[in-house]
Amino acid sequence: MLGRLVNLVGKGFWPHNGPNVSVVVPLGATQAAAAGIGDADVVVTSGGTATTADGVRLAKPQKGDIVFVRHPGAYTLDVWPAKGDKINGGSTDAVYTGVTTGKCCLLVAISDTEWAAMVG
DSSP states (O other): OHHHHHHHHHTTSSOTTOOOEEEEOOBOSSTTTSEEOTTOSEEEEOOOOSSSOOEEEOOOOOTTOEEEEEOOSSSOEEEEOOTTOEETTOOTTOOEEEEOTTOEEEEEESSSSEEEEEEO
16 A cells, blocks of 8 residues: 555656546445445545435555545545544544535545544
8 A cells, every 4th residue: 555655656646547536335334334445545425325424434554545535425424444443543443524515535544553634
């Protein structure tokens, strides 16, 4: 995964063939039930419901990984770390609920067990 960051920096932000983009339907209200995003560099959410805490689950980080999530949905997206990891200094395995309606989130792995999230 650190190779992804090297590719981003070394080839003018995205590799010559572009970022690995995935459209993901958010699922579930728990870490185990959330939709995994795999090794996507860019995730666009599609679907889910406005009445439940649907979410996505990040891959295991390696320091330097970068993931961009675009959430056009009409509800707050739950973002879960991989099992044993955390987001923004929260508790291990705790959900991050900062991605509200129509927002984007940039996640950067600041270690092999923690993501830093910036929403805008």
